[in-house]
Amino acid sequence: MQGKGRAVCLPADIDTDIIIAGRYLRTKDRSIWAEHVFEDLDPSLGKNLKGAVIVAGKNFGCGSSREQAAIALKEAGVIAVVAPSFARIFFRNAINIGLPLIEADVTCTNGRQIAFDLSAGWIDTGTGKRKVARLSLHMLAILRAGGLVAYWKVKQ
Amino acid sequence: MGTLSERILGAPAGAYVDRAVNRAFVHDGTGVLTLESYRQMGAKGLFDPSRIHVIFDHIVPANNSTTATLHHELREFAVGSFLNFSDIGGGICHQCMSEGLVLPGEVVVGADSHSCTLGAFGAFATGVGATDMAAIWLTGETWFRVPETIGIRLSGRLSGAAEAKDIALSVVGRLGMDGATYKALEFIGDGTATLSMDDRLTICNLAVETGAKTGMFYADRITLSYLAGYGLTAEEQTSERPVYEQEIEIELDDIPPVVAIPPRVDSIRAVHDLTGLALDQVFVGTCTNGRYSDLSRFARIVRGKKVAIRTIIVPASRSVLAEAIRTGVLADLVAAGCTIGTPGCGPCLGAHMGVLGEGEVCLSTANRNFRNRMGVGGEIYIGSVATAAASALEGEITEPEAPDAG
Numbered sequence: 074m075q076g077k078g079r080a081v082c083l084p085a086d087i088d089t090d091i092i093i094a095g096r097y098l099r100t101k102d103r104s105i106w107a108e109h110v111f112e113d114l115d116p117s118l119g120k121n122l123k124g125a126v127i128v129a130g131k132n133f134g135c136g137s138s139r140e141q142a143a144i145a146l147k148e149a150g151v152i153a154v155v156a157p158s159f160a161r162i163f164f165r166n167a168i169n170i171g172l173p174l175i176e177a178d179v180t181c182t183n184g185r186q187i188a189f190d191l192s193a194g195w196i197d198t199g200t201g202k203r204k205v206a207r208l209s210l211h212m213l214a215i216l217r218a219g220g221l222v223a224y225w226k227v228k229q
Numbered sequence: 230m231g232t233l234s235e236r237i238l239g240a241p242a243g244a245y246v247d248r249a250v251n252r253a254f255v256h257d258g259t260g261v262l263t264l265e266s267y268r269q270m271g272a273k274g275l276f277d278p279s280r281i282h283v284i285f286d287h288i289v290p291a292n293n294s295t296t297a298t299l300h301h302e303l304r305e306f307a308v309g310s311f312l313n314f315s316d317i318g319g320g321i322c323h324q325c326m327s328e329g330l331v332l333p334g335e336v337v338v339g340a341d342s343h344s345c346t347l348g349a350f351g352a353f354a355t356g357v358g359a360t361d362m363a364a365i366w367l368t369g370e371t372w373f374r375v376p377e378t379i380g381i382r383l384s385g386r387l388s389g390a391a392e393a394k395d396i397a398l399s400v401v402g403r404l405g406m407d408g409a410t411y412k413a414l415e416f417i418g419d420g421t422a423t424l425s426m427d428d429r430l431t432i433c434n435l436a437v438e439t440g441a442k443t444g445m446f447y448a449d450r451i452t453l454s455y456l457a458g459y460g461l462t463a464e465e466q467t468s469e470r471p472v473y474e475q476e477i478e479i480e481l482d483d484i485p486p487v488v489a490i491p492p493r494v495d496s497i498r499a500v501h502d503l504t505g506l507a508l509d510q511v512f513v514g515t516c517t518n519g520r521y522s523d524l525s526r527f528a529r530i531v532r533g534k535k536v537a538i539r540t541i542i543v544p545a546s547r548s549v550l551a552e553a554i555r556t557g558v559l560a561d562l563v564a565a566g567c568t569i570g571t572p573g574c575g576p577c578l579g580a581h582m583g584v585l586g587e588g589e590v591c592l593s594t595a596n597r598n599f600r601n602r603m604g605v606g607g608e609i610y611i612g613s614v615a616t617a618a619a620s621a622l623e624g625e626i627t628e629p630e631a632p633d634a635g
Contacts, residue, residue, distance in 0.1 A: 086406055086493070090599040095578040098258060099288065099296045101265060113601045132407035132440060136599060137578070138342040140262055140358035158410050160440055162342055166358035209245055211372060221360045225270040225367060 074216060076173065077188040078126040078152040080198070081118075082181035085130025089142035089163065092134070098141055106141050107148035123150030126189075128181035128198075131156060134163025143167040153189060155179060155196065168212045171220035177205040191216065232378040232471040233445050234413045237334055237353040242377045242474075249370045251335035251352075254282035255362055256322045257289070257296075258578075259340035260303045262359035267366050275310060276369030282315070283307040284325050289317035289573040292581040320546025320572040323347060323516040327430055328548055329459025333448035333466055338365060343516050343596065345436045348413075349429035350456075351448035351466045356437065376413040376442045379404070380473035383420030385482040390629035392526075393428035394518055394594065394613035396479065397435035398487050402497030403477060410440030417468060420481045421446060426455040427522045434517045435596055438494040486629055488592070489611040492600040500616050503626045509589040511540040511621040512603075513614060514570070515577045518594035519545030521552045523614045528558040530618035530629070531565040537624035540567045541583045543575035567621075579603045592620045 090113075097109045111118040127133075127146070133156040134142060143166040146154065154167065157178040167174050173191055179198050188197045194207035208216070218224035232242070240246045255263050260283055275281065283303065291297035300317075307314040315325055322339060323346040331337050333351035338344065340362040347354035357371065365371050381400060387393075400414075414436050416429070424432070429446045436444025446452070447466040456463055486500040513519070513527055524544060542562055544550040550572055553559040562569065576583030577595045585591055585607025594617050598609035612620070615629035 088599050090597070090602050094601060094605075095580055099293075099299060099580070101261065101299070113605065132410060135406060135440060136342065136597060138259060138340060138356045138358050140259070140360060143358075158407060160407075161411050161442055162356050162358055165361055169358060169360040209374075211245065221364055222266050222269045225272075225364055229271060229273065229367075 074173070074191040074213070075189065076152050077186060078124045080128050080181055080183060080185045080187050081121060081125040082183050083127055083129040086132045086135060087129055088136035089134055089139050090136055092142040093139065093145040098139060103144055103148050106145035110145040110149045119149055122146070124152060125150065126152050126187040127154045128179060128187070129154065129156040131158045133159050135160035138162045140166045140170065143170050143172050147172045155187070168215050169221040171216060173216060175205055230469050230471055232413065233351060233415055233447065233466065234353055234376050234378060234443070237336065238373055238375045240375050242375050244375045245372060246375060247370050247372050248336050250280065250338050250365050252280055252282065252326065252330060252337045253362065253365045254284055254322050254326060255340040256287050257285040257300055257303060258287035259359045259362065261299045263340055263362045263366065264303055264306055266360040266363035270363060270367060272367050275366050278311045280369070281366060282313040282326065284315040284319065284322040285317050286321045286573040287578065288580045289571055317573070318547055318571050320549070321516045321519065321574055323434070324519065324545035324549070328546065329456070329461055332456070332461065333452060333463045338371060342437045343434055345441065345443040346430050346434040346516055348436065348443040348445035349426060349433040350452060351445060353443060355443045374411070376411060377474040378413045378415050378471065379409055380476040381414055381416050382418035382476060382478045383416060383481055384418050384478065385420055385480050386423040387484065388482050389631045390486050390615050391484045392613045392615055393424060393431040395484050395487050396481065397432045398489055398497050398611065399479065399484050400432070401435055401438045401489070401495050404439040406438065406493060406495045407440040412441055412474065414439070414441050414444040415473070416444065416446050422449065423481070425522070426451060427520045430520070431517055438596060486613055486616050488616065488626065489598055491598045491608045491610065494596065494598060494611065500612065500626060500628045504628055506626040507590065508538055508592050508620060508625055510538060510583065510585065510591040511536070511617050512576060512583055512591055512593040512595065513617050514543030514545060514575050515595040516545065517596045518614050519543055519549065521549045523594070524549065524553050524562065525556070525558050526614050527618045528561040530615065531622060532561045534565055534622055536566045536621040538621065540621045541570055541575065542567045543570035544572045546572050576603055592617055592626060
């Protein structure tokens, strides 16, 4: 499972309130979440996420269990998120909706091309391939299916 | 020789396991997406409706017709599918579950991050997102990575005006917002025997603010006596003296009343250092501090006096509200000028019923002070019930007095 995109750098401890504010949650219209993603951090950021690989500091996605945070990123066009660590509920949510995550501590330069391979377990930020921890086989299977909904649809 | 998590999940730390879930719950916030994912899975049926709870607490009653329509759809499904359903005003999911629905040793999963609250019973209780929950509705089980455990050894007993919330905040301050990511916390030591079930629920509630999967107390005589009040029997859990990945010592006598300053739950300062900081609102309630003992403690401090600023009190459940009515606590709160909200989450997540305006400052007994959480441009200081009561009377952050000093 390979992918590549343009780096968008973010700090540590990005919480799910900052990804998508509570005031936008009461809807089933996913485009609303994409439209308001990161609004309280930087209102212009959301429009810059198509084809982006977010590279953040530790503890990305902490706070609320709102799956809308992971969905907002995916709907806005984020290809993957790279961080030294993720909050555990966000981690599960992202995999479940088919948004790849890579646990790695990498230096980020905005706009630089980032390539990765989830199955092989490497990331390349422009300085050559670097080994990263691989997702569990179960999580890879969910991602390959396109998320947990599709995974169970097939499995039933 | 295992930790509670290892014993309940039946595997050593680091292992991936599939485990049956004893109780699964969603609220109106996560339930809508859960139902959508469940339907998209092409599900042929629920695994076991009797284990599934749908509890409306996040925006209750509905604040507008969009919310009302989403509520309607989920309500119809819950009632039509014979799920355990608690409509508006029943209370916050974690509180409702704590009222006789969770037993020591069970696996409890909620579609809400604060589901770790129920670890107070010696259950493995943790939060998941909506689609994970949809798969649990379908199969009755889910996967876990058995967590490593950090032992938090509590010794002595609280003194002065400090309360369980101050312990919880001090733990978050010590570990930091990601100090326990992917791990479990076990609260141990002789200090645990001085803490009531309400205290333990408050402490476990904040475990997720350190990134932890769950926070747990061993079920003891206090747990059993609480459960007996709901007609339930259980057995005590004794520690097998496991080896913890890390052990932290906390001397309860040394803990002063503290607050978390915005926008981080791990920025802990003594209330004493912030005395005089002007407030616009005080909010008492939530899954952290909306229980009867909290309302009663607040009432004892404000009884016969008047609050100086708008003060919103939201009981955590209908049972809490009923008890506050029965004992006269509610009359004291109203007489002191407090505003009472519908049992539920209230303004904690900034959806309604006490949202902050630009530049406003709130002292809240909740668990999160993230930027803009209770309203764009508003700031949240997190503190104990006693600190909230003392501050409500003065209109500024005020150090509470020790209970017997007043």
